[in-house]
Amino acid sequence: MAIITEMVHPSLWLATSDSTNYPSITNDVTVDVAIVGGGIAGLTAALLLKQMGKRVAVVEADRIVEGVTAYTTAKLTSLHTLIYDKLTQRFDAQTALAYGAANQAAIELVAQLVGSYRINCDFNYASAYTYTMRQDEVAQIEAEVRAAQSAGLPAQLVIETPLPFEVAAAVRFDNQAWFHPRNYLLALASEIHSDGSYIFEKTLAKDIDSGEPCQVKTDRGTVTATDVVIASHFPFYDKAFYFARLEPHFSYLMSITLNGPVPEGMFIETQSEHTLRRHVTNGQEMLLVGGQGHKTGQGGDTTERYQRIEEWARRHFPVKQILHRWATQDYTTPDEIPYIGRLTPTSRHLYVATGFKGWGMTSGTAAGLILADLIAGRPNPWASVFDPNRFDLDSVPKLTKQNLNVANEFAKGYLLSDEDAALPRGQGSVVDGPDGKEGHYHAEDGTYYRVSAVCPHMKCVLSWNPAEKTWDCGCHGSRFGADGRVIHGPALSDLESVENGD
Numbered sequence: 001m002a003i004i005t006e007m008v009h010p011s012l013w014l015a016t017s018d019s020t021n022y023p024s025i026t027n028d029v030t031v032d033v034a035i036v037g038g039g040i041a042g043l044t045a046a047l048l049l050k051q052m053g054k055r056v057a058v059v060e061a062d063r064i065v066e067g068v069t070a071y072t073t074a075k076l077t078s079l080h081t082l083i084y085d086k087l088t089q090r091f092d093a094q095t096a097l098a099y100g101a102a103n104q105a106a107i108e109l110v111a112q113l114v115g116s117y118r119i120n121c122d123f124n125y126a127s128a129y130t131y132t133m134r135q136d137e138v139a140q141i142e143a144e145v146r147a148a149q150s151a152g153l154p155a156q157l158v159i160e161t162p163l164p165f166e167v168a169a170a171v172r173f174d175n176q177a178w179f180h181p182r183n184y185l186l187a188l189a190s191e192i193h194s195d196g197s198y199i200f201e202k203t204l205a206k207d208i209d210s211g212e213p214c215q216v217k218t219d220r221g222t223v224t225a226t227d228v229v230i231a232s233h234f235p236f237y238d239k240a241f242y243f244a245r246l247e248p249h250f251s252y253l254m255s256i257t258l259n260g261p262v263p264e265g266m267f268i269e270t271q272s273e274h275t276l277r278r279h280v281t282n283g284q285e286m287l288l289v290g291g292q293g294h295k296t297g298q299g300g301d302t303t304e305r306y307q308r309i310e311e312w313a314r315r316h317f318p319v320k321q322i323l324h325r326w327a328t329q330d331y332t333t334p335d336e337i338p339y340i341g342r343l344t345p346t347s348r349h350l351y352v353a354t355g356f357k358g359w360g361m362t363s364g365t366a367a368g369l370i371l372a373d374l375i376a377g378r379p380n381p382w383a384s385v386f387d388p389n390r391f392d393l394d395s396v397p398k399l400t401k402q403n404l405n406v407a408n409e410f411a412k413g414y415l416l417s418d419e420d421a422a423l424p425r426g427q428g429s430v431v432d433g434p435d436g437k438e439g440h441y442h443a444e445d446g447t448y449y450r451v452s453a454v455c456p457h458m459k460c461v462l463s464w465n466p467a468e469k470t471w472d473c474g475c476h477g478s479r480f481g482a483d484g485r486v487i488h489g490p491a492l493s494d495l496e497s498v499e500n501g502d
């Protein structure tokens with residue numbers, strides 16, 4: 001639930017697009033499909049379902065497209081760092097083919113919608129590259145090219161790229177694209193909100209009654225629908241232990257102008273340490289540079305992450321000006337394939353889309369295509385690969401490791417005991433209070449915030465994120481503003497304020 005006006009670093013996309021003001025739900029409504037979450041997954045599904053003749057209602061806790069989708073790099077590509085060789089080895093060539101085909105279809109769908117609705121969203125075709133500077137990773141790049149080619153994808157092995165430094169090898173996919181995600185999605189939203197279909201903002205979904213019909217209970221009214229799509233990034237209605245299967249990863253971005261040309265294309269380094277792409281908006285050409293990822297809540301002094309990105313950018317490019325800085329998180333599944341489909345094995349009317357692993361511009365769009373088919377009862381060629389209820393024995397060690405990390409975070413939080421020294425302005429810290437862990441933040445304007453530092457989701461202790469001025473949960477990725485207001489689930493409620501006992 002994004003409260004972007006209070007975020008320290010609004011993104012390029014928020015800074016260069018209109019805001020929205022859709023109504024909250026005031027009376028109970030009945031539609032064919034209720035969609036919880038107004039990000040790329042929810043809005044794409046809503047539009048496709050409406051195009052099929054369904055009446056839809058998008059329920060958004062805050063404002064649409066102010067969640068993770070507003071903080072992305074917005075590359076539209078099926079080249080997801082290195083994935084096709086892994087999928088082929090772990091599953092089979094068919095799985096790699098379906099994964100690639102779904103993501104390629106997503107690029108085509110965006111291009112088609114941009115064309116048919118004449119959307120002004122800086123959409124441009126470009127090549128995407130995954131590169132390495134290390135000779136010992138060349139074999140990995142070669143294997144990726146082979147697997148991607150076998151999956152029918154436009155992959156080539158190259159040793160030259162438009163980057164101003166040498167690479168050891170790279171995979172190149174042609175005819176990929178980039179765009180302005182908010183300008184694209186706000187245009188889709190305006191197509192959705194009419195003729196018996198709705199977008200409800202500032203309407204928090206709190207629970208679902210999964211009967212026939214289903215009922216989505218919000219803080220303001222009820223949406224009755226035959227089917228429900230949960231596209232809340234982390235599934236807010238977690239009946240299948242998604243919290244134990246999804247790992248949150250946080251990363252950072254900057255938009256900068258250069259004294260010179262910006263390399264054409266989209267680039268990511270094999271370990272995702274650096275990600276880059278050109279963007280032009282309102283006639284201004286810029287380079288987006290990012291990376292420095294870590295598990296949410298475990299990034300230490302996060303301000304250093306921006307410093308490292310800036311230092312790296314200055315080493316490789318003639319940086320003129322830094323325009324925007326922003327950061328967000330995305331969830332990864334143990335086998336790196338998103339969960340798109342029925343919420344649980346027995347769900348008849350509840351669907352979910354999550355776990356996009358940093359590639360939700362295409363996977364979130366593909367989710368719209370897959371879910372529209374499932375809800376219409378039409379066959380979909382990729383649905384079984386993305387089925388959230390697949391069980392893969394190979395995932396067990398990773399799941400165990402992931403949950404051990406959660407257990408460590410849980411225990412670490414309770415062992416940590418920072419001194420409750422008077423905090424300098426601008427700093428936050430977790431301290432021991434009389435009734436448990438407290439989060440203290442001393443704002444630049446002198447306000448002193450004291451909130452419970454225990455996540456309402458599963459009682460993990462939060463950490464302070466100094467760069468974004470948020471309380472982040474290292475267990476499952478819930479995030480809260482400095483004043484304790486929830487900005488990202490799975491938690492659904494704010495942190496309790498702690499009375500000043502002084």
Ligand SMILES: Cc1cc2nc3c(=O)[nH]c(=O)nc-3n(C[C@H](O)[C@H](O)[C@H](O)COP(=O)(O)OP(=O)(O)OC[C@H]3O[C@@H](n4cnc5c(N)ncnc54)[C@H](O)[C@@H]3O)c2cc1C
Nearest residue numbers: 037039040041061067068069072073074075205359360361
């Ligand atoms: C730094 C970074 C860079 C990235 N770059 C790329 C990229 O270049 N290309 C790419 O393909 N992907 C990229 N991604 C991934 C991509 O941005 C995400 O996967 C995608 O935006 C997720 O979309 P979503 O619709 O699932 O979530 P969101 O955009 O977060 O939408 C979910 C919405 O649900 C709402 N919500 C939550 N709970 C409730 C509730 N209970 N009731 C009502 N509403 C609720 C939220 O407020 C939010 O608006 C990147 C990710 C990161 C972290």
